[in-house]
Each structure stands twice: as C-alpha cells, then as structure tokens.
Amino acid sequence: MAARANIDVERLLAHYRTMARIRAFEEAAERAHQEGHVKGAVHLSIGQEAVASGVCVHLQREDLITTTHRGHGHTIAKGADTGAMLAELLGRASGTCQGKGGSLHIADFSIGMLGANGVVAAGLTIAVGAAHAVKLRGEPRVVVCFFGDGATNRGPFLESLNWAKIYELPVLFVCEDNGFAASTRTRAMSSGPGPHARAESLGIPARTIDGNDVAAVDEAAGELIERVRAGNGPQFLLARTYRLKGHTASDLGAYRPAAEVEARKAHDPLKHAAEMLKVSGVADETIIAIDGEARAEIAAAWKSAFAAPWPAAEIAFTDVQDMRMSSWR
C-alpha cells in the first residue's frame, strides 16, 4: 500500500461521498442491466472510483474532461446529474443525450464533460484538440483525459502524447490501469516497463500511484494539475487499480481466478477510505449515513428516470445535419 498522504478529514469525507455516489450509481446500473431495463452494454468502474474522485476534485466547472466506455465515475465526479445519466442509460428523453447515446456516449457539455467514447483511445485525440483550442484562445482552463491501460497500445496514444508535448498543451493524461484490456491482461500484451515510461520517453513528466488510495490520487493529481495550470505543459498520471467487475455488466470474468478478485476486494477504494476515516476518528455511523444518502439519491434518480417519457420518434432524425452556417461558437 502506498504511503498515506496527509489529507484532512473533511476532504476525505467529501471523497468518500463522491465514491459512494459512483458506487451506488453503478450498482443500480448493473442491476438494471441484469433485469433488462438497460438494453445496451454497461461498463462498470466498480473498484476504480478513487481515480475519478481524486482527480476531479481539482477541477473547476469550466475545466474539461474526456473519458472512455468506463466513464460513469469520471462523469459523476465532474458534476453530472445522476438522474439524467440514469435516464440516458434507460434511453429516455430526459437523458443527458436525449437517449441517443446511452452509457457509451454520455456527455454533459454544461459541466465540461466532452463525452465518453465507444472507441478505445479515441478520447485522447479529442482531449488534445480541446487543449489546443484552449491554448489558441488563451483561456485559463485545463483538460483532463481519462483512458485505460488498453488504450496505451493504440496509435492515437503515442500521437496524442507527442502532440500535447510539442505544443505544450494544458492537459493531464490519466491512465487508469485496471489490469485488463477487455478480457486480456494488458501486461501480457504490452512491451516495456509500462505506460509511465512511454510518457517519459516523450518528455512528459509522469507519476505512478496507488489508484485505490484516494488520498494518494488527490495529492498527485493536485500537484500535476497545478503544473498544467501554471503552463508547464502536459503531465501524466498512472493510477494502478483493479476492475472488480467484468469488462461489461454481462461479463462474469471467468478468465481470472475468483481468489484474485476476492483478494483485491480487500483493497477496495471505499473500504480503504473508510478505514482512513475511522483512524481519523470518524464514527461508523457517519460513514453508514453517507452510504445511505448515496443510495437514497440514486434510488430517487432511478425513480424519476423510470418515470421519464421515451423520446418522440422524430428525435431520431434531429441533430444529424442541417448545414446551418456560423452559429456554433
């Protein structure tokens, strides 16, 4: 376990709350998928919540993120409404994308979330482009690009890191290494010492941390985002974590020993944070209350999402192409 960073109790409680909300959201999404209410694929980040919370706590509303197919956690931590997200999973009109995207394409531009993505590594090029525009216009905001370990074997990973460095763009790359590229261990398919070494080979400073320790993520992300904000160009964070669920909600993960998963559950980021809170003198009841509030929020969100209407059929034909001129700014 990584050395415990100093973190005050209120801040840790806030992280615990964010992580509990993500966990409750994804457990509800998993159940809804299994019960057939959510038709499309759902990729759960259960066990990886500390990365989302520890990074996004440093972002302002106007800062930007891109994420992946496994992006519910980042989206919630950036500030998206869980009710609109659940409605999107259900394909309802009140979803973040009017039901046209689903879990794989959740986006919320109002909070600077530029989209999940169905294609591995596709978010990297979009993130550096957003950072390029930010720099071109001299804006103070930063871009955080979340991606998985699997993405580091795709060409756009090399291209985008190189691009960000040659133009010294305001972007933090966050590689959330959960050990698996779909059902294959990434380690078996990757040469060299790892993603951080690939970043360093391009001159991008990289830090490697225990991604299940939210205090460690908070500290490292804080330092790196500060550097990005100060105009020091792109930075790289490798957060080592573990995907406690399968690749999708319908993947039982039979390709890995059950004992391995059980052992990893001992280092669940929520459990880890709860232990730190207890050590700091926070009562069990406080933690249990936070869990309860998170579940209550998601239950209410679920109820409203379920009650929301389906999109009207004509919505299928909107926002395709209209050749409007010079209106998008």
Add this chain to the structure above:
Amino acid sequence: MAVMSYLEAGKAALAAEMREDASVWALGEDLGRGGVFGQYRGLVDEFGPARIVDTPISEATIMGAAVGAALLGTRPVVEMRFADFALCAVDELVNQAAKARYMFGGQGRVPLVARQPIGMWRSSAAQHSQSLESWYAHIPGLVVVCPFTPADNYGLLRAAIRCDDPVVYMEHKDLWAMTGEVDEAADLPLGKARLVREGSDVTLVAWSGVLRAVEAALTLLADGPSVEVIDLRTIYPWDRDRVLDSVRRTGRLLIVHEAVATGGFGAEIAATVAEELFGNLKAPVRRLGAPRIPIPYSPPLEEACKVSPAQIAETVRGML
C-alpha cells in the same frame, strides 16, 4: 472579378475566412512551408504559426484534435495532403466528427473542414490517386464537396468553413493550375449543383476533374445531340431537384465520375432516377467510372482507369 488558379482560389478563400473570423485555423503537415502543393504558401506570414499549424505525421490526431477543437467552438481546417492518407483518420472522421453532435443529443457541433485532395495526377499510383467521395457520402453527418472550377473552389471552401457540420472537402490534384474567373463577392451555397450547359436530349451529371473529359467530349459531339451538363459540386447533400428536373425534360441520364464505377456515387443518382422517373426515361440510365482495379503507375496503364472523351461521346450517342 479576379483571375485565379484553382490552387490560389482555395488559398484566397481560407485567407478571407481567417481574416473575418479569428476562430478559423488550419492544421496539417508542412503547412508553414506552404503545404504539399503550395496551397498554403505565405499564409503563415499573415496569420502566424498558432493559426497555420505545422503538425507531425499523425493523421489520426490531426483529425481527432480538430474534433476536440471544433467542439469548443473553433473552426479547424484540416489538411490531409492526399485523400488516401485520410484513411489513417477514418475513426476520427467517421466515428467521432460525423457523430458527436448526434450521439451527444445536440450538445455540441463539429464545424471542421477535412481537405482531402483526390484524383489521378502525374502517375501517383495506387496510394496517392483515389477518389473516395462515395465512402463519405454514405456516412450520416458528413457534407461532401468536390469543387471543379476556381470560382467554386473559392466560394465552396468559404461556405465549408462557415458550415456548422463537418465537411469533407475534396479538391482534385490535377486542377491546381487551372485558371478561371473568381467573383470574390459571390456567396455560393452548399448542396446546389452548377448548370454547366443547357441541353434537351441527354442529362450528363459529373463532378470534379472528369469534367475536363466531359468538356472534350462535348467538342466531339458538337454537331450531335443536345447535352445538358450538370456539375454536382456537392456530393452530399446532392442537388436532387436539379438533376430530376433535368432528366424529366431530357428523358436520358448519363453519370460520369473518376471514382471506381462500382458503388460510386453515380449508382445512388441512377437508383434515385430509376425510382422517381422510370416512366419518363427514353433510354436506360448509364454510368461511366473507373474499372474496379487499383490505380496503376505506368502512364498507359493509368489511362485504363480514366474515362475518356471518346468513351463519353460514344456513350451519349448510344443513348439516342
């Protein structure tokens, strides 16, 4: 009216848009040195390297970065050098640029222009010569433009840059030096064909470089049938009304394009006319395009891919 080459017209159009709108910028390999064909020469002096951006040979990221930058409200003009190289950026163009607005429920738009020079030119062989406009016409969300005249390259590039939808903009490499009058004050719309010549016997629809073969064929047909020639200009959305109105009058349709005939955009036009105007047709609809072979290097072999003026003239005569 100024006389410009097709290349100068494209450069003037980009410069005009960049002067009027600070959010317009261009990115691609070698742009600071003028671009592979010189179509950006001198622009970096006026606009600086932050807006005329030299990039690495990273087509996927050139296109993907343009998507991210466009979602934020800038207007990137992407240079792919050759349409063939743009195939390294198909995910970014087809899965991201074309779909971002739709799959995010209209929250964002992607006003990028992807310049992809097409066509056979100086024995460029199989990986530097293709005309792939029909591929992109197939993708919901993309506008596809193939200008032929300098005036159209000026007006349509300006319109493409202003367009809030992603535009695949395909200039023909063999036309760079061709000169013509350009009305810089004209406002050209996307989606409208250009009537090249009125006629009453046969409607001939074509676009891009092959229109020169069409012009030569008209000379061969000088004392023959009356041919109405339509330059489609925008491949998608195509000017259905203009084409259907013409075929309704002539009863005969020939489509000519440089791209491989099989699955080319001519097939879409032919199918539409068959569906809409079957009863009006006086002859079977005809298509001329390249055979389905990779484009070879050797000049006499390359000729085998080109639609010739004689072939066009003979086909027209055979329809009467």
